[in-house]
Amino acid sequence: MSDLNTKPNIDGVDDFYAELLAAHEGLSKEQSDGLNARLVLILANHIGERATLSQALAAAAQTKE
Amino acid sequence: MQDRYTLADKVYPYERSADQDQDAPVRHPVVVMGGGPVGIATALDLGQQGVPVVVLDDHEGIGMGSRAICFSKRCLEVADRYGAGKPMVDKGVVWNLGKVFHKDDKVFEFNLLPEEGHEYPAFINLQQPYFERFMIDRARELQAQGAPIQIRGKNRIDNVEVKDDHVVLDVMTPDGPYKLEAEWLIGCDGASSPLRTMLDLDFTGKVFQDSFLIADIKMKSGMEFPTERWFWFEPTHGSGASTLLHKQPDDVWRVDFQIGWDVDRKEEMKEENIRRRLDAFLGDEVEYDMVWSSIYTFQCKRMDSFRHGRVLFAGDAAHQVSPFGARGANSGMQDVDNLGWKLGMVLNGKAPESLIDTYNTERVHGADENILNSTRSTDFITPKSEMSKLLRDSVLELSENFEFARPMVNSGRLSVPCTYDGSSLNSADALNGPARTRPGSACPDAPLGDEFLLPKLSGKFTLLTIDADAPDSIEESGIEVTRLALSVKDDKTLALKDRYLGDCPSGVYLIRPDQHVAARRPSFDENQFRAAIRRATGQE
Structure with a gap:
């Protein structure tokens, strides 16, 4: 089992972030939500590791307060 | 001739030039339009090479106001080439640490971690009038040594006629108009460049729907902030959607509030209203004097080409970026760095005129890099859609606990020197080096x-x-x-x-x-x- 990597891991992170924003550009909020949902599922499938996915879900669920 | 702005320092008062008494227009190798930092740097570069240069400015000295405050290592190295770098560092504030806050909580801090073994620091903060003053002092020193530099105050270029191998200028002075000719005219006349307008040249790009209020304040008592760059996203004091605090020399602090697009500028610029924002941010116990304030909007624009025959553009006249990242004045200095030697060689007959075209290609490359980076910072600081803001806020929230999100936080990617990859002046890399x-x-x-x-x-x-x-x-x-x-x-x-x-x-x-x-x-x-x-x- 591989642990969830929470260290910086994307080369050219500004390029990625810009591409992510560009993917949402011009979409309605509903379309954007759909895009995000599909993206989550695609990335989850790519990761594959069940335990890692559980850790990712737990990390994303942490919020302030 | 009325001044359009107040002067901090009347360092080049109008003096009648012998050119004004000639029957035929005198021709100069280079005339620079604008005596700001980029124009004066151009004069230093050419003057040091022994190339005669005349700077014409419609005012008589340095404008009031801190304006550009953050100068990069490369910019200082260029200033050092002109003999003006050391006083800048002596006066400036060196800083390395930055902190990023979200809703008042510190989410992380960063250190520029300056590499050892450089004469100049990664960055200094210095009010622009000092930066200009040190370069003008240096111009005076070079003049005393016989360098062919002229700076003419209250000489306003009202019209230009571009010929194949020179430019004819109509210049207005307090003694009336006169004509001049220039083999090369360099427009260093700022973001709203009158020269660009006279030649009807496009300046295209993005205008961002937000405005920022700068308040430079001198602390009297009640506050001890360290020499660090502090940036708040969505601070709860409510004085701005974001706030920047950064130290300058003379106990002056730059405070920058993001105040939104639909603001009544006149109302916002009233001292009591600026003080209300500052008091909410600093607390009532802090006492300060207001030094300078201004409201500005973001634009990321550039000219299609920085060369139009014998007319060249440099600095803000050629390209404009949002201020986060300190890529304005710092890139203007790199323009001059690039142009000076090329112009000197062409004028001395050592290189073909086509060398000047590489000023355009190399510095357009630099401008595009700066525009890309500052546009991204601006998109992060002022998200333009609901989803963009949700992603931004999620990055900030995650960055407190997860290291991976911190490089995604973009409150400005600080200016680094441009590498002219792909330039026609480069030879293929034949060393397996760094x-x-x-x-x-x-x-x-x-x-x-x-x-x-x-x-x-x-x-x-x-x-x-x-x-x-x-x-x-x-x-x-x-x-x-x-x-x-x-x-x-x-x-x-x-x-x-x-x-x-x-x-x-x-x-x-x-x-x-x-x-x-x-x-x-x-x-x-x-x-x-x-x-x-x-x-x-x-x-x-």
């Missing part, structure tokens, strides 16, 4: 005992040899190249080796007068370097 010194790169500094490398590479073509043989000088097509012979043993810290050789045992670099690498090879090969010299001067 990427940071590949052809096109600005040479990184390195210590040489009590001295530094960069001052030895200034203003002329240099053949830098590190543990390699080569002749002491070579002349190719009228270009003199002098050798600087070094060994890795000259630098016990091994910075020279790390930055210029990597794992290679030796290296030979051809370095341009602006300290950018033109070619590099493991050893001296005469034919290859002669070709590289021709290439670097636009002769091949």
Whole structure:
């Protein structure tokens, strides 16, 4: 089992972030939500590791307060 | 002739020039329009080369207001080439630490971690009038030594007529109009460039739907902030959607509030309203004087081309960026760095006029890099859609607990020197050396005992040899190249080796007068370097 990597891991992170924003550009909020949902599922499938996915879900669920 | 702005320092009062009493217009090799930092730097570059230069400014000195405050290492190195860098660092505030806050909680901090072995720091903060003053002082010093620099205050260019090999200028003065001719006219007349308007040239790009209120304040009591860059996203004091706090010399602090697009500028600029925002931010117990304030909007724009025949544009006149990242004045100085030697060589008949076209290609490359980075910062600081804001806020929230999100936080990607990858002046990289010194790169500094490398590479073509043989000088097509012979043993810290050789045992670099690498090879090969010299001067 591989642990969830929470260290910086994307080369050219500004390029990625810009591409992510560009993917949402011009979409309605509903379309954007759909895009995000599909993206989550695609990335989850790519990761594959069940335990890692559980850790990712737990990390994303942490919020302030 | 009414001033459009208040002067901080009347350093070049109007004086009648002999040119005004001639029957026919006098022709000068170079006329610079605008006596701001970029215009004066141009005069220093050309004046040091012995190329006559006349600066015309419609005012008589340095404008009031801190304006640009953040000057980068490369900018200071360029100023050092002009003999004006050291007083800037002596007066400026050196900083390395930054903190990022979200809704009042610190989410993380960063250190610029300046690399050792450089004469100049990564950044200094310095009010723009000081920056300008030190360069004008240097211009006066060069003039006293006989450098052909003229700065004419209250000389306003009202009309230009562009000919094939010169430009005719109509100049207005308090004594009335006169005509001048320039072989080359350089527009350094700022973001709203009147020259651009006279020539009806486009200036296109993005305007961001937000505005920022700058308040520079002098602390009297009640606050001890460290010398760090603090940036708040969505601070709960409510004085702005974001707030920046940064120290300047003379106990002055830059406060920058993001106040939104639909604001009543006149109302917001009233002192009581600015104080209300400041008090909410700083707390009522802090006492301060207001030094300067301004409201500005973001634009990321550039001209299609910085060359139009014998008219060239540099600095904000050619390109404009949002301020986060300190890429405005710093890129203007790099424009001058790039243009000065090329213009000098063309005027002295050492290079073809087409060399000037590479000023356009190389600096357009630089401008595009700056516009890309500052546009991204602006998109992060002022998200333009609901989803963009949700993603931004999620990055900030995650960055508190997860290290991966911190590099995604973008409150400004700070200016780094531009590498002219793909420039026609570069020769193919023939050394398996460090990427940071590949052809096109600005040479990184390195210590040489009590001295530094960069001052030895200034203003002329240099053949830098590190543990390699080569002749002491070579002349190719009228270009003199002098050798600087070094060994890795000259630098016990091994910075020279790390930055210029990597794992290679030796290296030979051809370095341009602006300290950018033109070619590099493991050893001296005469034919290859002669070709590289021709290439670097636009002769091949």
